Amino acid sequence: MKNISAKRIAIYGLLTAVAMIFGYVEYLLPLSFIAPGVKLGLANLICLYLICLDKNHLALGINVVRILLSALLFATPFSLLFSLTAGIFSVIVMLFAKKFKSLGVVGISVVGSAVHNFVQLIVANFTMGQGVWFYLPFLLTAGTVAGALVGALCFVMLGKTKNITKYIQFN
Amino acid sequence: MKRRLITVIDVAIIVFVVVFSLVFSLSLFKNQGTVAIVSVNDNVKYELPLSVNTQKTITTEYGYNKIVVKNGKISVLSADCRDGICVSRGGINKKGQSIVCLPHKMIIEIK
Numbered sequence: 089m090k091n092i093s094a095k096r097i098a099i100y101g102l103l104t105a106v107a108m109i110f111g112y113v114e115y116l117l118p119l120s121f122i123a124p125g126v127k128l129g130l131a132n133l134i135c136l137y138l139i140c141l142d143k144n145h146l147a148l149g150i151n152v153v154r155i156l157l158s159a160l161l162f163a164t165p166f167s168l169l170f171s172l173t174a175g176i177f178s179v180i181v182m183l184f185a186k187k188f189k190s191l192g193v194v195g196i197s198v199v200g201s202a203v204h205n206f207v208q209l210i211v212a213n214f215t216m217g218q219g220v221w222f223y224l225p226f227l228l229t230a231g232t233v234a235g236a237l238v239g240a241l242c243f244v245m246l247g248k249t250k251n252i253t254k255y256i257q258f259n
Numbered sequence: 260m261k262r263r264l265i266t267v268i269d270v271a272i273i274v275f276v277v278v279f280s281l282v283f284s285l286s287l288f289k290n291q292g293t294v295a296i297v298s299v300n301d302n303v304k305y306e307l308p309l310s311v312n313t314q315k316t317i318t319t320e321y322g323y324n325k326i327v328v329k330n331g332k333i334s335v336l337s338a339d340c341r342d343g344i345c346v347s348r349g350g351i352n353k354k355g356q357s358i359v360c361l362p363h364k365m366i367i368e369i370k
Binding site for chain 1: 262263264265266267268269272273276277279280281283284287291329330331
């Protein structure tokens with residue numbers, strides 16, 4: 089915790105707040121008619137953005153804080169178990185995927201979304217039984233579309249903020 | 260770090276994931292039964308969808324069988340037949356599988 093400046097605290101707070109707002113926006117979009125638990129994954133946009141900016145620790149940290157705070161506001165302890173495990177695993181896998189230079193932003197995002205769905209179903213398998221695997225094809229297909237969308241959005245965001253990111257002190 | 264929006268590998272990953280989920284769903288629906296037909300003496304008593312958790316007790320002149328549908332599987336929970344084979348059969352969910360209780364002339368078949 090040494091050398092933690094007010095600027096850094098402000099940036100971290102801002103990023104967490106934006107991630108939570110995105111989380112709230114996707115909470116308002118009812119996509120659950122496709123399969124239970126389908127969502128856009130907009131909250132992941134900030135995480136992906138930070139990964140693409142090489143702020144690896146920040147990506148994981150902000151994602152965990154965002155999930156904990158959102159759970160405090162909207163969710164139950166039960167759904168926290170799902171979102172936290174899936175959130176952590178998908179970030180870790182996206183960080184690995186980033187090492188492959190031949191992957192684009194969309195690719196990293198799609199891999200992250202697929203891992204997210206898998207981990208959630210594994211957790212659901214233990215808490216609700218094997219019947220949940222029935223949803224895997226729906227979740228994977230919807231997740232791929234959503235992941236590609238978020239990846240494209242992130243690419244646009246990276247382009248738009250290209251000129252200011254170098255002035256922002258991330259860490 | 261400069262990253263491209265989408266690369267050939269990305270498209271390959273997307274295609275792989277979609278094909279994987281297609282194959283997964285095909286293998287899932289090929290074997291997975293959707294409805295369980297419960298009949299006594301060749302008369303259909305119930306048609307229970309496996310997707311809905313239910314519990315039914317079938318009482319006939321021979322005795323009773325307590326049937327339960329849970330998590331996509333159907334099983335006989337308890338019965339007062341003499342051998343209890345139907346209970347020990349456990350849960351079934353694949354097409355063509357059946358639970359037979361000979362003493363009560365009851366058959367559960369997955370369609």
